Amino acid sequence: MDRRAQGLVAPVSVALAALATLSLLYLLRHASASCFPAPRSLALTLSLAPFPRNSCDAASRRVVPSDRRLAKLRLSPRWRRRTAALAASALPPLRGLGFLAAPSRVLCLAAGAGHAVDALRATGVMGVTGIDLVDFPPLVRRADPHRLPFSGGAFDLVFSDDPSAISGALFPSRLAAEAERAVRRGGGIALAVDQQISTAAVAALFKRSRIVDVKDVTLDGSQVRLLILQSNGTTSIPH
Numbered sequence: 001m002d003r004r005a006q007g008l009v010a011p012v013s014v015a016l017a018a019l020a021t022l023s024l025l026y027l028l029r030h031a032s033a034s035c036f037p038a039p040r041s042l043a044l045t046l047s048l049a050p051f052p053r054n055s056c057d058a059a060s061r062r063v064v065p066s067d068r069r070l071a072k073l074r075l076s077p078r079w080r081r082r083t084a085a086l087a088a089s090a091l092p093p094l095r096g097l098g099f100l101a102a103p104s105r106v107l108c109l110a111a112g113a114g115h116a117v118d119a120l121r122a123t124g125v126m127g128v129t130g131i132d133l134v135d136f137p138p139l140v141r142r143a144d145p146h147r148l149p150f151s152g153g154a155f156d157l158v159f160s161d162d163p164s165a166i167s168g169a170l171f172p173s174r175l176a177a178e179a180e181r182a183v184r185r186g187g188g189i190a191l192a193v194d195q196q197i198s199t200a201a202v203a204a205l206f207k208r209s210r211i212v213d214v215k216d217v218t219l220d221g222s223q224v225r226l227l228i229l230q231s232n233g234t235t236s237i238p239h
Contacts, residue, residue, distance in 0.1 A: 066137040086119040089217040099157045099188030107155040110165035114139025146174045153184040163194045176205035189229045208232050
């Protein structure tokens with residue numbers, strides 16, 4: 001009797017394993033009956049997992065067109081506060097010193113989502129280029145500030161409203177040298193700097209520029225220093 005029972009165990013185990021495998025394959029290929037099927041619009045999403053292919057079984061991230069994403073950000077209170085603060089406190093000193101005008105070519109470093117780019121263009125400056133380590137189209141393109149993809153003297157002004165552009169850079173002296181290379185002789189370099197950081201220490205990184213002004217400006221409700229330098233000439237850094 002024991003031998004008969006043992007003889008039946010192996011076939012039954014194989015059958016159960018085969019049934020479980022078939023059931024699993026069926027579940028992977030078909031939507032659960034307790035869920036609504038994925039609408040056609042989800043064909044425009046990127047799934048976070050290769051399996052399965054419906055909205056019930058896996059989360060997905062909708063791909064939002066860049067223009068629509070920017071339009072949504074522009075409606076946010078933070079975006080409006082930031083651009084208004086730039087237009088009211090950071091940009092007027094640059095205009096007064098002659099570094100900023102409608103035809104100016106401006107490079108925005110550490111541009112983030114593009115607040116400064118947007119604020120500059122809103123004031124009539126059309127030749128504005130924003131760069132950051134992560135792109136944010138259509139305002140910001142991806143580029144390494146330690147190795148700028150621009151020819152020497154390509155810009156009238158290099159500007160950054162992000163206090164961490166210098167303090168958080170991997171190689172601050174290299175970033176400063178690249179900014180000096182990219183700006184024309186006599187052009188301006190303007191950087192937001194945390195008030196806890198010595199402006200003299202930051203200015204010392206720029207070997208071919210001199211300080212022309214330091215302004216206290218308010219961005220996002222906090223005060224920072226705007227360090228403004230004038231370039232005496234471009235460096236020759238090989239690319």
